[in-house]
Amino acid sequence: MLDCRGLACPQPVLKAKELLEKQAPDQVEVLVDNAAASQNVSRFLGSQGYRAQVRTQGADFLVSGQKDASLAVSPAPPLETMTCATGEGRTLVFVRSATLGRGDDALGAGLMKNFLLTLKEMGPSLWRILFLNGGVKLCCQGSDSLETLRELEAAGVSLLVCGTCLNHFGLLEQKQVGETTNMLDIVTSLQVADKVVTV
Numbered sequence: 592m593l594d595c596r597g598l599a600c601p602q603p604v605l606k607a608k609e610l611l612e613k614q615a616p617d618q619v620e621v622l623v624d625n626a627a628a629s630q631n632v633s634r635f636l637g638s639q640g641y642r643a644q645v646r647t648q649g650a651d652f653l654v655s656g657q658k659d660a661s662l663a664v665s666p667a668p669p670l671e672t673m674t675c676a677t678g679e680g681r682t683l684v685f686v687r688s689a690t691l692g693r694g695d696d697a698l699g700a701g702l703m704k705n706f707l708l709t710l711k712e713m714g715p716s717l718w719r720i721l722f723l724n725g726g727v728k729l730c731c732q733g734s735d736s737l738e739t740l741r742e743l744e745a746a747g748v749s750l751l752v753c754g755t756c757l758n759h760f761g762l763l764e765q766k767q768v769g770e771t772t773n774m775l776d777i778v779t780s781l782q783v784a785d786k787v788v789t790v
Contacts, residue, residue, distance in 0.1 A: 594630075596624040596651060600755045601775035603628045604635050611639055617658045624651050626763050627754025631773040637662070680785030681718035684710065686726035691733075691790055703729070706790065707736045710743065719749040719780055722769065727756045732765040740768045751776055 593610060595603035601708045603623050610619060619641065629652035633643040641656030667673055690699025691706055707729070720743070722730055729736045730752045744750050750769030757763040757771065781787060 592620040592622060594622045595628065596622055598623075598628075600628065600753075601633065601773035603632050604773050604775050604790045607632055607635055619656045620652045621656075623646070623654065625758055626652065626774075627771055628652070629654050630771045631754055634770070669704070674701055680715055680716060681783070682716045682788065683718055683780055683784035684720045685781070685787055685789040686720060686722050686729065688725045689728040689790065690725075695723050700735070703790075704735050704739075707739045707743075710748075711746070716786075717743075717748055718740060718784065720769075721772075721777055721780060722756075723753045723777065724752070724753070724756055725760075727760065727762060727766075728768055730764045730769045731757075732767055737767050744768060750771045751780065754778065 593603075595606055597705075598606070604622060607619065607621050610616070619636065621636075623632060629645045631668050632654045633645050633656075635716045636643040636654065636656035639656075640657040640658060640660075640662045642662060643654060646653045646655070665761065675739075686703075689703060691694050691702035692699050720740075728734060728741060734740075740750060751772040752766055753768040754763070754771040754773055757766055763771070772788050
C-alpha cells in the first residue's frame with residue numbers, strides 16, 4: 592500500500608504512476624488524506640485499466656485499484672500527436688481568476704462571463720480550459736457561467752478544475768462541471784498545447 596498522506600498535489604498521482612511503471616501490480620492501494628487526491632488517483636488508475644474504488648478510513652481515503660482486462664483498451668495516441676480537425680492546433684485557455692482584469696470585481700465578473708460566452712467563437716481549435724486558484728469558482732454551484740461551461744463541455748471542450756484549489760476554497764463538493772485534476776495534468780496540458788491564452 593502506498594501511503595501518500597501529507598503529500599501535496601500531484602505527488603500521490605506521481606507515486607502511483609511510479610508504482611505501476613515499476614511493478615505493474617494486479618492490485619494497488621493508495622492512502623491519501625483529502626478528497627481531491629482520492630479523485631485524482633482514482634481517475635489516474637482508471638486511465639491505466641484499473642477498476643478503482645474509494646473508501647473512507649477515518650479522515651483519510653483509501654483508493655483501491657483492481658486490474659480489469661475489460662477496461663484495457665488500445666492506447667490512445669499521445670497528446671503530443673493529437674491535432675484538431677481543422678489543423679489549427681490545440682488552444683488551451685488558462686483561467687486563474689473568477690474575474691477578468693483588475694480594478695472593479697463586479698465589472699471583472701461580468702467581463703469574465705462574457706469572455707467565457709465568446710470562447711465558442713474559437714471554433715474547433717478550442718481544446719481545453721484549465722481553472723486554477725479563484726478560477727475554480729466559475730465551475731461551482733452559484734456561478735453565472737455554469738450553463739456556458741456545460742455547453743462548451745458538451746461540444747467536446749475539456750474542462751480541468753484544480754482539486755487543490757477546490758479544497759482550499761472548500762468547494763470540492765460544490766463543483767458542477769469539469770473534471771477535478773492535479774498539477775501533473777495541468778503542467779502536461781500546458782506542455783502539449785499549441786497555444787495558451789492566460790486570463
